Amino acid sequence: MSQTLSVSNLLLVPLAPLVGSIIAGVLGTKFGGNVIGRRASHSVTILGVLLAFVVSVMTLKAVALDGARFNETLYTWMVVGDLKMEIGFLVDGLTAMMMCVVTFVSLMVHLYTIGYMEEDDGYNRFFSYISLFTFSMLMLVMSNNMLQLFFGWEAVGLVSYLLIGFWFNKPTAIFANMKAFLVNRVGDFGFILGIGLIAAYAGTLNYAEAFSKAGHLATLSLPGTDWMLITVICICLFIGAMGKSAQFPLHVWLPDSMEGPTPISALIHAATMVTAGIFMVARMSPLFELSDTALGFILVTGSITALFMGFLGIIQNDIKRVVAYSTLSQLGYMTVALGASAYSVAVFHLMTHAFFKALLFLAAGSVIMGVHHNQDIRWMGGLRKYMPITWITSLLGSLALIGTPLFSGFYSKDSIIEAVMESHLPGAGFAKFAVLAGVFVTAFYSFRMYFLVFHGKERFNQNPDAHHGHGDDHGHHDAHQSPHESPWVVTVPLVLLAIPSVVIGYLTIAPMLYGDFFKDAIVVNSALHPAMKELEHAFHGPMQMATHALTSLPLWLAVSGVVLAYVFYMVKPSWPAAIKATFLPVFNVLENKYYLDWFNENILARGARALGTGLWRGGDQAIIDGALVNGSWKLVGRISGLVRQLQTGYLYHYALVMILGIFVLMTYFVWLK
Numbered sequence: 001m002s003q004t005l006s007v008s009n010l011l012l013v014p015l016a017p018l019v020g021s022i023i024a025g026v027l028g029t030k031f032g033g034n035v036i037g038r039r040a041s042h043s044v045t046i047l048g049v050l051l052a053f054v055v056s057v058m059t060l061k062a063v064a065l066d067g068a069r070f071n072e073t074l075y076t077w078m079v080v081g082d083l084k085m086e087i088g089f090l091v092d093g094l095t096a097m098m099m100c101v102v103t104f105v106s107l108m109v110h111l112y113t114i115g116y117m118e119e120d121d122g123y124n125r126f127f128s129y130i131s132l133f134t135f136s137m138l139m140l141v142m143s144n145n146m147l148q149l150f151f152g153w154e155a156v157g158l159v160s161y162l163l164i165g166f167w168f169n170k171p172t173a174i175f176a177n178m179k180a181f182l183v184n185r186v187g188d189f190g191f192i193l194g195i196g197l198i199a200a201y202a203g204t205l206n207y208a209e210a211f212s213k214a215g216h217l218a219t220l221s222l223p224g225t226d227w228m229l230i231t232v233i234c235i236c237l238f239i240g241a242m243g244k245s246a247q248f249p250l251h252v253w254l255p256d257s258m259e260g261p262t263p264i265s266a267l268i269h270a271a272t273m274v275t276a277g278i279f280m281v282a283r284m285s286p287l288f289e290l291s292d293t294a295l296g297f298i299l300v301t302g303s304i305t306a307l308f309m310g311f312l313g314i315i316q317n318d319i320k321r322v323v324a325y326s327t328l329s330q331l332g333y334m335t336v337a338l339g340a341s342a343y344s345v346a347v348f349h350l351m352t353h354a355f356f357k358a359l360l361f362l363a364a365g366s367v368i369m370g371v372h373h374n375q376d377i378r379w380m381g382g383l384r385k386y387m388p389i390t391w392i393t394s395l396l397g398s399l400a401l402i403g404t405p406l407f408s409g410f411y412s413k414d415s416i417i418e419a420v421m422e423s424h425l426p427g428a429g430f431a432k433f434a435v436l437a438g439v440f441v442t443a444f445y446s447f448r449m450y451f452l453v454f455h456g457k458e459r460f461n462q463n464p465d466a467h468h469g470h471g472d473d474h475g476h477h478d479a480h481q482s483p484h485e486s487p488w489v490v491t492v493p494l495v496l497l498a499i500p501s502v503v504i505g506y507l508t509i510a511p512m513l514y515g516d517f518f519k520d521a522i523v524v525n526s527a528l529h530p531a532m533k534e535l536e537h538a539f540h541g542p543m544q545m546a547t548h549a550l551t552s553l554p555l556w557l558a559v560s561g562v563v564l565a566y567v568f569y570m571v572k573p574s575w576p577a578a579i580k581a582t583f584l585p586v587f588n589v590l591e592n593k594y595y596l597d598w599f600n601e602n603i604l605a606r607g608a609r610a611l612g613t614g615l616w617r618g619g620d621q622a623i624i625d626g627a628l629v630n631g632s633w634k635l636v637g638r639i640s641g642l643v644r645q646l647q648t649g650y651l652y653h654y655a656l657v658m659i660l661g662i663f664v665l666m667t668y669f670v671w672l673k
Contacts, residue, residue, distance in 0.1 A: 020048030025128030187243015241277025262365030299339025306332025443561025
């Protein structure tokens with residue numbers, strides 16, 4: 001039975017967090033005179049997100065069980081010729097799932113923030129920002145047209161800028177938020193070009209109307225070239241996704257964004273901003289299916305990100321940066337799935353990853369609080385007995401991340417690997433190697449962090465930086481106190497996120513990948529891209545998939561990664577140092593993040609600055625100011641000076657000129673005859 005969804009309910013989802021954000025941001029800050037206090041600020045924002053979550057769950061239930069759908073324009077902003085610019089909602093399986101993930105993770109982050117930001121002066125401002133972030137992401141995922149998609153896209157970019165630079169007195173935070181903003185502008189330039197081409201050639205910004213003309217777009221070529229127009233559109237759109245979803249080489253902003261407080265690390269890097277690109281490509285699947293070139297480009301980009309960002313996770317010592325590089329690597333996996341035309345698998349991994357990655361970030365924040373704002377995993381150790389809830393939830397999150405059978409990450413990650421194995425696109429060979437090698441690398445760096453933090457010798461009293469404050473240091477600390485478990489507002493979200501991290505994959509793999517859940521949201525040409533069909537033939541239920549995995553290569557790669565981490569950091573801690581000394585050049589390349597930051601700052605940025613300076617001096621100063629503006633008045637002045645010489649004021653000069661003039665005219669006419 002199909003039913004329609006209530007417009008007022010759907011409007012409540014994005015608007016409730018927006019209202020909470022405005023109340024906390026205006027009345028709870030100096031801007032509005034600090035009318036309301038901390039309790040009122042966090043209460044109103046949490047209530048807004050809770051309302052959004054409840055309505056999202058009701059919407060998901062109606063969509064999944066009753067087949068409800070919604071696709072309507074709510075407001076026409078303006079009409080330019082035949083092009084309509086509208087605000088509207090499209091709710092199907094993909095949207096409903098994203099609404100629930102965004103609102104649930106956001107709700108957990110809001111609760112967690114009460115404990116984490118307790119001593120921070122910007123408490124109310126922080127709650128306002130994270131609610132505004134939730135509103136922006138919901139507008140993005142609920143849109144039924146590219147104008148609203150672009151609004152949400154830019155809004156999450158803007159709010160992430162505010163959040164990453166939340167501690168605006170820290171120079172590193174200001175540098176990081178500017179870097180995130182600028183790198184995203186590069187991607188967004190490609191994104192708006194893609195949208196512009198669709199508007200120009202399809203004559204609409206509405207998803208359904210544009211997709212109905214996809215076949216026509218596939219027959220066109222870009223004027224002046226022999227490139228297929230659909231390929232250019234898809235690659236431009238994907239460049240937007242490369243910025244937002246941090247794909248190589250536009251990934252450089254994401255690790256630096258750890259300068260923001262830990263709760264936003266969980267929000268930006270688990271459920272919202274970085275998943276926007278993955279969501280967008282899945283939503284645009286009717287277009288991407290028409291270009292194998294674009295899919296091949298996506299596949300290779302994702303493979304590079306999945307493997308090479310994982311390598312960087314191995315050498316990080318900052319607990320948040322390890323998790324950040326893990327996010328980069330997992331986003332690479334999602335992108336690989338998109339390239340293999342397994343869009344539903346990419347979105348499935350997006351969902352499972354949102355839960356366990358939010359859990360790992362919030363657990364990292366709990367550890368930072370427990371050891372008095374130290375973030376260096378080399379100065380932790382033995383925290384298991386001091387922080388039992390943080391320990392067990394971290395372990396569950398890590399097991400989900402490395403793809404342990406029956407855990408949620410296993411179902412999505414294994415499906416990605418199987419989908420890549422079925423892909424026949426150019427670059428699929430490298431992708432197969434990257435996703436398999438990435439399994440080992442992920443297991444190694446995840447359990448390196450886990451063992452160094454929770455097991456082994458207690459090293460938290462030996463930290464040489466302990467007296468100077470470190471990392472997320474926004475309150476008092478005492479290096480000689482024992483670590484302690486975090487308050488309930490921190491541990492309850494950890495437990496609530498640990499539950500879906502374990503069970504959600506088992507419960508949802510069948511309907512999401514092989515059922516009708518995404519049937520009208522995602523389009524796949526099974527004849528050309530058979531990966532999903534092949535996976536469906538091989539799937540005989542989640543339990544059988546888990547038992548089959550016991551004999552598969554990915555599981556043993558993951559096990560060997562965990563064992564190696566245990567040997568290196570628990571049994572023979574001298575070995576990593578010896579390996580580092582032996583392979584110092586390789587270590588230096590990793591330590592410098594493949595020198596991409598150096599290249600961007602010294603070659604790209606300086607080159608752009610030199611070009612800008614050259615254009616200013618050569619174009620602005622020399623041509624416009626020098627030749628056109630100054631040159632024109634100088635020329636007029638010189639002509640005036642010459643003419644002035646002839647204007648003497650003497651009568652006999654003028655008489656002479658008149659006689660000479662008559663003489664010249666007479667001579668001219670005689671010559672003509």
